[in-house]
Amino acid sequence: MDTKMLSGDAAIELGADLISRGELVAFPTETVYGLGANVFRPDSIKKIFEAKGRPSDNPLIVHVADIDDITPLVKEFTPLNRAVAEKFMPGPLTLLFPVSDAVPRVVTAGLDTVAIRMPAHPVAHKFLKACCAPLAAPSANRSTHISPTRAAHVYEDLKGLIPLIIDGDVSNVGIESTVLDLTGETPTILRPGAVTAEMLSAVLGDVKTHKGVINVAKAPGMKYKHYAPRVEMWVSEDINKIVDKYDTLQKSGLNPVILISTSMLPAIQGRNAIDLGEGIEEVCANIYSALHSAEAEYGSIICYDYGDAGLAGSVMNRVNKAAGGNRL
Numbered sequence: 111m112d113t114k115m116l117s118g119d120a121a122i123e124l125g126a127d128l129i130s131r132g133e134l135v136a137f138p139t140e141t142v143y144g145l146g147a148n149v150f151r152p153d154s155i156k157k158i159f160e161a162k163g164r165p166s167d168n169p170l171i172v173h174v175a176d177i178d179d180i181t182p183l184v185k186e187f188t189p190l191n192r193a194v195a196e197k198f199m200p201g202p203l204t205l206l207f208p209v210s211d212a213v214p215r216v217v218t219a220g221l222d223t224v225a226i227r228m229p230a231h232p233v234a235h236k237f238l239k240a241c242c243a244p245l246a247a248p249s250a251n252r253s254t255h256i257s258p259t260r261a262a263h264v265y266e267d268l269k270g271l272i273p274l275i276i277d278g279d280v281s282n283v284g285i286e287s288t289v290l291d292l293t294g295e296t297p298t299i300l301r302p303g304a305v306t307a308e309m310l311s312a313v314l315g316d317v318k319t320h321k322g323v324i325n326v327a328k329a330p331g332m333k334y335k336h337y338a339p340r341v342e343m344w345v346s347e348d349i350n351k352i353v354d355k356y357d358t359l360q361k362s363g364l365n366p367v368i369l370i371s372t373s374m375l376p377a378i379q380g381r382n383a384i385d386l387g388e389g390i391e392e393v394c395a396n397i398y399s400a401l402h403s404a405e406a407e408y409g410s411i412i413c414y415d416y417g418d419a420g421l422a423g424s425v426m427n428r429v430n431k432a433a434g435g436n437r438l
């Protein structure tokens with residue numbers, strides 16, 4: 111299959127036509143690029159699992175254009191869910207709802223909840239409107255690989271497997287949405303993201319997070335290997351250890367690179383580096399792109415540890431998984 115990469119209104123028009131014919135289309139969101147299919151067509155949904163190589167017990171997120179589009183997809187839209195939706199949607203937040211009979215069970219992997227999100231990216235919004243149906247969409251990467259924040263990342267993983275990638279430039283949040291479960295007694299973050307526990311607490315009071323311990327039964331996707339570059343990777347908050355490891359890897363011919371903020375570059379004294387920018391928002395926006403470049407151009411990766419406070423915790427959740435837990 112020939113994979114086109116297009117932008118602008120022509121891309122949206124072609125994309126909507128492909129979706130109506132049961133095909134898959136990759137599209138930009140502000141978190142990462144998604145691989146979309148009409149949520150009401152089980153035949154199309156199956157193609158998502160095939161193209162990604164995704165296990166069928168890992169449910170998909172449904173994307174809507176407007177908050178009102180949520181109603182037919184859910185059994186109950188509680189005042190609490192509505193308050194959170196109105197505060198954080200559109201944006202990088204996914205909410206769980208009891209699923210209605212309108213949603214095929216292949217989307218939810220048989221669960222009785224459905225995950226729903228309303229992207230803020232203007233191209234995503236326009237595309238969802240043009241499709242006239244919600245789109246089930248996981249991140250547009252092959253299963254276990256790094257998520258895409260540019261059309262070129264999608265092309266690298268899915269060329270030949272899907273007919274169209276809508277190019278909407280860079281995903282400026284940079285990591286996947288926060289997944290929040292309000293169906294239990296205490297609001298629980300199943301996957302950390304740019305909407306942090308602190309931000310949610312302002313609306314919800316107590317919010318449970320899984321500091322490294324993810325509730326696997328609740329978020330089936332979290333049990334799988336994730337965000338993995340093709341080369342080995344380590345994480346540390348200690349510049350001396352980073353530099354020592356770099357030199358050892360260099361001597362062994364493993365062509366290392368250090369992922370670190372602009373202001374810390376002088377501390378690594380001219381060793382190969384990818385600049386993550388300054389401030390945690392920039393680091394978050396740049397991290398997946400940096401991992402993509404690092405695996406393409408180097409033989410091993412060392413990433414600085416930004417700690418676990420707020421957005422840094424969400425970024426490090428991905429980085430630690432990418433490193434398979436390797437620490438210095």
Ligand code: TXA
Pocket residue numbers: 139141142143144145168169170171204206218221223224225227247248249250285286287288289300301328329330331332
């Ligand atoms: O930012 C994002 O969320 C991106 C963009 C494209 O919207 N999408 C995304 O989808 O990251 P995906 O499939 O890569 O990750 C979805 C995560 C998985 O860990 C999955 O297990 C979890 O959400 N999930 C989906 N439906 C669920 C449900 N009903 N209950 C619990 N977890 C669910």
Ligand code: MG
Pocket residue numbers: 248249257
């Ligand atoms: Mg994913």
